[in-house]
Amino acid sequence: MDHDVLRTVPSALSGTATGVGYSADVVTLLSLAQYVRNLGYRAYASMNDTASSIPYAVKAGLGEYGRHGLLIAPGFGPRLRIGKVFTDLPLAHDRPIRFGVEEFCQICRRCSDACPPTAIATGEPSDEVHNRSNVRGVRKWTTDAEKCFSFWVSQVTDCSICIRVCPYNRDYPGWLNRLRYRFMGSFLRRPMLWLDVLLGGGERKAPSWWWRRATGS
Numbered sequence: 456m457d458h459d460v461l462r463t464v465p466s467a468l469s470g471t472a473t474g475v476g477y478s479a480d481v482v483t484l485l486s487l488a489q490y491v492r493n494l495g496y497r498a499y500a501s502m503n504d505t506a507s508s509i510p511y512a513v514k515a516g517l518g519e520y521g522r523h524g525l526l527i528a529p530g531f532g533p534r535l536r537i538g539k540v541f542t543d544l545p546l547a548h549d550r551p552i553r554f555g556v557e558e559f560c561q562i563c564r565r566c567s568d569a570c571p572p573t574a575i576a577t578g579e580p581s582d583e584v585h586n587r588s589n590v591r592g593v594r595k596w597t598t599d600a601e602k603c604f605s606f607w608v609s610q611v612t613d614c615s616i617c618i619r620v621c622p623y624n625r626d627y628p629g630w631l632n633r634l635r636y637r638f639m640g641s642f643l644r645r646p647m648l649w650l651d652v653l654l655g656g657g658e659r660k661a662p663s664w665w666w667r668r669a670t671g672s
């Protein structure tokens with residue numbers, strides 16, 4: 456999802472980043488599913504329906520799971536919309552990856568501190584659930600999805616503050632981003648967190664800021 460648009464969350468404008476992400480998702484998934492069907496196999500495209508996408512994405516090695524309950528992918532952070540295709544096409548599969556997200560989340564509380572309805576876990580991963588909207592029997596950081604969604608409804612738009620403030624959600628040039636990810640996944644994670652706060656990472660911008668940039672006015 457677009458980095459600059461997401462700097463304005465929560466706003467009606469920022470919802471467009473989500474909408475565009477899902478629109479691209481639809482085209483990609485339907486094209487891929489049709490391609491697999493043309494090969495003679497079954498293929499069913501799925502976005503947020505049928506099964507939770509994040510556990511599959513973690514298993515597929517696309518990224519790691521963060522405290523805010525979202526996938527954090529190398530190079531994109533949590534700024535993602537995920538889709539999946541169920542198929543009987545024989546495939547070689549990837550494995551889960553680790554690049555230090557869990558360890559970073561252990562020392563970071565930027566998402567849980569910033570979440571208006573305090574829906575994000577502040578403690579250690581556990582198998583406790585908040586309500587029927589949570590998956591049972593998995594030890595992890597679990598977000599109270601009902602608190603989260605109630606907040607969205609009260610705002611009359613979606614939220615994504617947890618994405619905006621996450622130190623993995625920064626858009627630096629390629630080599631700098633790779634270096635930053637490496638440091639965040641190392642013993643330098645505390646200074647990296649300190650630096651992110653110092654540099655104002657994740658501060659909200661007004662939608663008018665985005666419009667001025669987009670139109671050059």
Ligand code: SF4
Pocket residue numbers: 523569570571572573574575598602603604606607614615616617618
């Ligand atoms: S989207 Fe907003 S309300 Fe929901 S968990 Fe993230 S910060 Fe909290």
Ligand code: SF4
Pocket residue numbers: 521522523524559560561563564565566567620621622623
């Ligand atoms: S804001 Fe911090 S604690 Fe939350 S997911 Fe991002 S890195 Fe982890």
